Amino acid sequence: MSAANKREMDPDSDTLFRLLIQSVREYAIFLLDPGGHVRTWNPGAERIKGYRASEIIGQHFGRFYPAGTSREKLDGELEHAIEHGHFEEEGWRIRKDGTRFWANVVITPLFDPSGEVLAFAKVTRDLTDRLRHEQEREELIANEARAKAETAARDAFLSVAAHELKTPITTTKAAVQLLQRSFRQRQESLDPAQTRSLALLDEQMEKLSLLVGRLLETVRIQSGGLTLEKESADLPVLVGSILDRMRHSAQQEIVLRAPPSLAADVDTLRFEQVVVNLVSNALKFGPPDQPVVVTLEHRAPLATLAVFDRGPGVPTSERHRLFERFFQANPSRSGMGLGLFIAKEIVEAHGGTISVDFPEGGGTLFTVTIPA
Amino acid sequence: MRRATRIVVIEDDAAIREILDLALSGEGYDVRQARNGEEGLALLASDGADLVLVDMKMPVMDGADFCRAYALQPQPAAPVIIMTAASQAVEAALLPGVIEAIAKPFELDGLLDVVTRNARRPA
Numbered sequence: 001m002s003a004a005n006k007r008e009m010d011p012d013s014d015t016l017f018r019l020l021i022q023s024v025r026e027y028a029i030f031l032l033d034p035g036g037h038v039r040t041w042n043p044g045a046e047r048i049k050g051y052r053a054s055e056i057i058g059q060h061f062g063r064f065y066p067a068g069t070s071r072e073k074l075d076g077e078l079e080h081a082i083e084h085g086h087f088e089e090e091g092w093r094i095r096k097d098g099t100r101f102w103a104n105v106v107i108t109p110l111f112d113p114s115g116e117v118l119a120f121a122k123v124t125r126d127l128t129d130r131l132r133h134e135q136e137r138e139e140l141i142a143n144e145a146r147a148k149a150e151t152a153a154r155d156a157f158l159s160v161a162a163h164e165l166k167t168p169i170t171t172t173k174a175a176v177q178l179l180q181r182s183f184r185q186r187q188e189s190l191d192p193a194q195t196r197s198l199a200l201l202d203e204q205m206e207k208l209s210l211l212v213g214r215l216l217e218t219v220r221i222q223s224g225g226l227t228l229e230k231e232s233a234d235l236p237v238l239v240g241s242i243l244d245r246m247r248h249s250a251q252q253e254i255v256l257r258a259p260p261s262l263a264a265d266v267d268t269l270r271f272e273q274v275v276v277n278l279v280s281n282a283l284k285f286g287p288p289d290q291p292v293v294v295t296l297e298h299r300a301p302l303a304t305l306a307v308f309d310r311g312p313g314v315p316t317s318e319r320h321r322l323f324e325r326f327f328q329a330n331p332s333r334s335g336m337g338l339g340l341f342i343a344k345e346i347v348e349a350h351g352g353t354i355s356v357d358f359p360e361g362g363g364t365l366f367t368v369t370i371p372a
Numbered sequence: 373m374r375r376a377t378r379i380v381v382i383e384d385d386a387a388i389r390e391i392l393d394l395a396l397s398g399e400g401y402d403v404r405q406a407r408n409g410e411e412g413l414a415l416l417a418s419d420g421a422d423l424v425l426v427d428m429k430m431p432v433m434d435g436a437d438f439c440r441a442y443a444l445q446p447q448p449a450a451p452v453i454i455m456t457a458a459s460q461a462v463e464a465a466l467l468p469g470v471i472e473a474i475a476k477p478f479e480l481d482g483l484l485d486v487v488t489r490n491a492r493r494p495a
Contacts, residue, residue: 166457170477171387177480178395209477216457229462
């Protein structure tokens, strides 16, 4: 086919242009007469606004605006378009069914050669989805900011509360110990109930003080304040002495399996917290007649500490939350859900890892590794 | 007769002041109380002391400022034992004149040991 023939078969540009307008569904493209009445309509306009051509041609474009829109505003838009060659705005428009949509509207005047307005071209886009996304994003950002502020407020509260609690704990502890001391010095004999009561007071104040300490610790970690003072330590000796102290109040047997020596650079006080938190968890959840087994091993370049109990474990659905702060595997048991959170932070500050396994045969196995 | 060893307790919490007074008096010490660093300095200037027990966190003048000010006093300064949260113990122990830091909440027996070990013998 020759080029000339092909050109003859091409539709003329008017036809092409009409096809363009009739094919665009994303934009409402239509003409208004100089008085603002709809003259043409396209499928995009029908899709966005809901009117068929036969229903809307001849109607004033004010129909697309929310009820109560003044005639001055409508005329003003056309006058602005004539004066500046263009009018554009974003705003609410109304569909045939009365629902509203967020529209981007552009009005362009079409002039004849003498400068008379022949018509206005009106192009409208439905931006409701974009507006909704923007609003959702803003809401998301606002929610995040609010959550952050709430966390900060809670941390501030916890910090103040913990500090305030420490003072009466200090006094009460000292008062109990003063009583014990003076009875001891005067060699007055107390009956078993009195002796036990004083011991309970002392013991429970110690527990309270530990809990308050953990709260403070958590707030400090959360605000990035965990600093380590590392020194070289022999882990079997360190862990052995910690476990010796824990055996006094433990119902269960605590077994330590360790090599004769295993040196690592640790912050001994912090590392003790890790051991105490893991072992006291194991004691808390393990059955009273089964030992808690603590294993130390050297797997160069790492030292591993494993704590195993034969307790019920943790439901699969909750395992991923184990190391979150304030998570409690069993909310009916005492505790604040801070022990594992603190342990994880301390281990990670040492450049180590902490993980949990639930072996086939049952029980819970916590494994800590640190560079050794 | 030699006077009793004098201990100035500087602590903003009345209950802690009282229990320390009870415990130390019971051990035979002469205890004087102040509610903050400023009161403590005034009390030390008038009465003197063989040992100072001071809290870290206090209104008006805290323990750290007290230690710095007390170290500048012309008369021989008594040793200072500072009572603080465990997290601040290292920082507190490095203050001028401080010979020992005790973490709150303290063990009474331990505190009394530290006091016995460090109190100057009265002139």
